[in-house]
Amino acid sequence: MTGQKDKPDTIAVAAGRMSEAHFGAVNTPVYRASTILYPDLATLKANAQPYTYGRRGTPSSRSFEEAICALEGGARTMVVPSGLNACAVAIMAVCGAGDHLLVTDTVYEPTRKFCDSVLARFGVETEYYAPDQDIAPLLRPNTKAVFCESPGSLTFEVQDIPAIAAAAHAKGVSVLLDNTWATPLLFAAIAHGVDLSIQAVTKYIGGHADVMLGTITANDSHAARLVHCHGHMGLFAGGDDTWLALRGLRTLPTRLKRHQQTALALIAWLQARPEVSRILYPALPSDPGHALWKRDFTGANGLFGVVFKPVPERALAAMVDGFSHFGIGYSWGGFESLVLPAHIKRTKTAFAAEGPLLRFHAGLEDVADLIADLERGFQRLKDHS
Ligand SMILES: *Cc1c(COP(=O)(O)O)cnc(C)c1O
Numbered sequence: 001m002t003g004q005k006d007k008p009d010t011i012a013v014a015a016g017r018m019s020e021a022h023f024g025a026v027n028t029p030v031y032r033a034s035t036i037l038y039p040d041l042a043t044l045k046a047n048a049q050p051y052t053y054g055r056r057g058t059p060s061s062r063s064f065e066e067a068i069c070a071l072e073g074g075a076r077t078m079v080v081p082s083g084l085n086a087c088a089v090a091i092m093a094v095c096g097a098g099d100h101l102l103v104t105d106t107v108y109e110p111t112r113k114f115c116d117s118v119l120a121r122f123g124v125e126t127e128y129y130a131p132d133q134d135i136a137p138l139l140r141p142n143t144k145a146v147f148c149e150s151p152g153s154l155t156f157e158v159q160d161i162p163a164i165a166a167a168a169h170a171k172g173v174s175v176l177l178d179n180t181w182a183t184p185l186l187f188a189a190i191a192h193g194v195d196l197s198i199q200a201v202t203k204y205i206g207g208h209a210d211v212m213l214g215t216i217t218a219n220d221s222h223a224a225r226l227v228h229c230h231g232h233m234g235l236f237a238g239g240d241d242t243w244l245a246l247r248g249l250r251t252l253p254t255r256l257k258r259h260q261q262t263a264l265a266l267i268a269w270l271q272a273r274p275e276v277s278r279i280l281y282p283a284l285p286s287d288p289g290h291a292l293w294k295r296d297f298t299g300a301n302g303l304f305g306v307v308f309k310p311v312p313e314r315a316l317a318a319m320v321d322g323f324s325h326f327g328i329g330y331s332w333g334g335f336e337s338l339v340l341p342a343h344i345k346r347t348k349t350a351f352a353a354e355g356p357l358l359r360f361h362a363g364l365e366d367v368a369d370l371i372a373d374l375e376r377g378f379q380r381l382k383d384h385s
Contacts, residue, residue: 008185009253016067028063030239060239064246071184074217078230079237083200086214087111090196093229094174097123099144105348106131106152128348131157136167149178154342156280158289165193186299195222203333207248211241259302262362269371277354280305302362310355315384319377337363
């Protein structure tokens with residue numbers, strides 16, 4: 001369905017369709033299957049059919065994997081039950097007992113917890129590095145992988161992925177990237193030297209706050225390792241969820257543009273407020289990661305951090321609790337606006353905030369309604385200060 005030269009927006013619409021196999025239906029229907037029947041013993045013996053057993057993939061999971069793979073520009077994509085699981089499985093595909101793993105200090109906190117607990121128990125040593133650090137001197141003979149996340153969780157530091165990949169590959173070390181912020185549309189991970197690109201599909205790709213999934217996409221050199229690890233761990237994603245995720249993916253390019261547009265409008269309003277100290281968003285020229293973002297990314301999304309000047313806790317609570325459109329909750333990337341206080345836990349670097357840090361997600365509501373909501377919130381902040 002997709003031509004070599006199609007642009008990403010077109011690939012998002014066209015990739016992974018299997019209409020011929022489904023009586024012309026545009027969307028691959030939901031397949032619920034465990035046993036897949038074989039026509040005869042010879043086919044069984046040769047394992048000569050595309051689908052063999054539910055756990056090893058159905059048309060629902062393959063359609064979604066093919067679409068993500070086409071967008072990521074990889075060799076193979078595997079779908080897993082959550083974004084966190086995608087981080088864990090990507091690491092387990094390349095690391096084993098006695099190995100050393102480098103992980104950015106700005107990593108999503110549950111990924112850090114996986115490394116420090118389960119992974120440590122299996123004999124992998126994790127060392128954290130500053131997101132802008134030269135990793136070359138940190139590479140040891142037993143270093144197997146560098147795990148990146150760019151922009152970083154909560155504080156959005158942009159990493160120099162091509163430089164990290166060059167240093168790692170010179171020593172035969174794999175490069176893993178949690179590419180959730182950018183989605184495959186805003187940062188071409190594989191083309192920038194990443195070996196395994198991770199998506200928390202739960203966020204923008206699903207896009208409707210109703211599905212949890214993750215994907216890992218491998219380049220040629222890492223495809224076999226990924227497929228084996230995924231298969232031997234018994235991972236599977238159900239037909240309903242992969243169908244929802246693929247449905248979300250079709251409108252991702254349009255949604256992302258609107259999320260970015262609304263975020264920029266909210267940020268412009270927030271920057272003029274005396275209560276705000278600074279905004280964390282790489283698309284802003286004032287952001288420390290702006291030059292790298294501009295060089296490597298093709299856009300931004302609806303997620304940004306707001307560092308406030310010091311305010312009493314009760315004032316912040318009055319503001320946040322009273323919002324009509326910014327819901328308090330984890331995750332992001334759905335159609336709805338969200339707000340969450342961010343507590344930064346780092347071990348290698350320090351994040352010095354002047355006051356409280358709130359993470360906002362700009363949803364698809366009318367921007368005037370969102371600004372009016374913020375305006376009423378800042379009035380409450382003032383009233384309770
Ligand atoms: C949310 C998130 C994850 C985890 O995704 P889940 O589907 O919630 O497990 C991983 N990485 C990043 C950067 C995330 O924001």
